Amino acid sequence: MKKPATKKRWVRRIIGYSLLALLVYMILGATLPFARFPEVSQEFQQSFSTDPFYSDTVGTDRAVLVETSQEALEYRLKILNEAEDRILFSTFDMSPDQSGTELYSMMLAAADRGVKVQILVDGLSGIKSLRKDMKNYALGTHPNIEIRFYNLPNPLLPWTFIGRMHDKFICVDNKFLLLGGRNSSNYFLGEYNPDVLSYDRDVLIYNGSGKEPEEGSVWQQIEAYFTSLWDGGDCTTVYDRVSKRKEEKLQEAAASLRETHQRLLEERKELFDPDTDYVAMTVPTRKVSLIYNPIHKMSKEPWVWYQLTQLMKEADSRVWIQTPYAVLNDAMYKALESIGSDLDDYEMLTNSVAGGDNFMGSSDYIFNKEKILNTGITVYEFQGNHSMHNKSMLLDGDLSIIGSYNLDMRSTYLDTETMLIIHGEEFAETLEDAMLAMWDQSLKVTPEGDYEAREGVEPLVLSGSRKYLYPITSVVFQLFRFLL
Structure with a gap:
């Protein structure tokens, strides 16, 4: 009569030891590979x-400091509107909130007019912040847009949760480069949540020469860096397909983004000024x-x-x-x-x-x-x-x-x-x-x-x-x- 109870105890022990082993594996897998600090070779x-890093002469690149959250959003929207050929968009974190939606709408509008858009988001932040929002699919299924996640975490490989992509920059046509510390959400961009903001800083680089980038220029450096990340093997394409039953929601999301873009056109005309004097806005x-x-x-x-x-x-x-x-x-x-x-x-x-x-x-x-x-x-x-x-x-x-x-x-x-x-x-x-x-x-x-x-x-x-x-x-x- 005692054998069934003994068997149950063994089953519980096996389950307990297995869970303990899994916990130890997860902890060690997420820590040991990173416990040693590599030195520069x-x-x-x-x-x-x-x-x-130095030059005796003035170059063709000009710069302006982007200090306030409102400026940060406006500069992003302005340069995305200027795109004619290619947008490279890299961010650690992105949210489909109000500022994020405005960025989405500008990139979708750029893609509609033939601009190639590549969006790179950190995988851990991406799955937490973007989830299944249909606006992501409205972009990702567009023939001129591709979204990739860097180092998408695998629950069976705990070390994949640690190394993250922390870059935050936008490069448009070798003409505009905005780089800094801001993520793409209301916490950093705009003044939609004025009581919940973070101070931060970006810089906008403007190349108004109209010439192809010179050898060793920041434009060649940023494109080579982005391409190495994009094609480096740790990135996964996401939001590129939807099921038939979600097709209607996809179209609704795309229509909503286009409505957002139209609203910006009507209410924020200064963002679309074709005569914006970027030379006057920047310093050499x-x-x-x-x-x-x-x-x-x-x-x-x-x-x-x-x-x-x-x-x-x-x-x-x-x-x-x-x-x-x-x-x-x-x-x-x-x-x-x-x-x-x-x-x-x-x-x-x-x-x-x-x-x-x-x-x-x-x-x-x-x-x-x-x-x-x-x-x-x-x-x-x-x-x-x-x-x-x-x-x-x-x-x-x-x-x-x-x-x-x-x-x-x-x-x-x-x-x-x-x-x-x-x-x-x-x-x-x-x-x-x-x-x-x-x-x-x-x-x-x-x-x-x-x-x-x-x-x-x-x-x-x-x-x-x-x-x-x-x-x-x-x-x-x-x-x-x-x-x-």
Whole structure:
């Protein structure tokens, strides 16, 4: 009579051990492949030089800083409307909300007039944010549009959840390149949710020469980079077919997008002005260059960080860093320390723990803030009314750096990243003004980790559940901080 009970216990044990083994597999599979930090190869180091980032003469590329969320949406809509031949659209995250729908409508309109549109979205963000919204199919089934996801996660291969595509740029006809830190949603674009916004920064590069891109130009660099990602083997075409029973919904979604485009035509005529003077809107530059990380989905050599450190080491007197997060390993701490040894002005602006929107990043910052301060860099924490997502550097008075790279281990070793290096005094002045405007809303952190008082700036106060969770998570997250 006891045998059935014994058999049931064995079945439960087998199920329990199997689930435990699966859990261990998932945890180890998502962590062990990324626990080691690769170093930049000797080959890469020997081939690298900072000389190509500089020029003695003014080039054909002009630039304008895109600082507000409303400007960010409007510039995107304007350059998409200008497309005549090809659009390369890359984003970490995209949402079919109001700003996203307006972007969709402009790309569909471009495709309707014969423009080839390639849209590349990170796979993990894509399946979370885009899901089965029919607007995606309205684009993806158009003969002139293709949508691909980078590194679509496989539940049986846990390491596919880690390495992400973090790039955010739009390239139109080798004439416009908009690149920065903004994702494609209301949180970053437009003012549809004014109480729920994130500060961020982009740069628009304009080539008004009408000539084919020169060898080594940023236009050749961005196209080659996008193509390597697109064809690299880690991308999957999505939203390219629908079942017969959804055909009517597909047509309704396409019609809705075309109605959105028509509404923009009628209500936002300035976006479609054929006489827009992009020369007047921009300033000249000497040289614009692209840097990026390896494109595969596993742990990466820190190409972007290495190139940034080499440029910072050559600065004569000033290095300003603006980053939403600061999560560093020992090699990065040492690099920061060596960079600042001969500088007169060495500062970093990051989010305060109370104001930041990255729970894990803030947790780590609490635990390791002292290590950052010990590198010798002067740290300021932003106290503005929204979280700050800007990723920029300013070197001396002529080199500006803007893009998607956060000063953390994820951007350094795990994700694809892109940054533009812009040589030119006039643009550096505009970036300096924008950075100072945010510094004016910030408080200096003392060597003891407190704030130095400043007239007109009150420190944000940590509230809610985070106040009680951070003392715990700041310690627990040290176990896997290499994934942050």
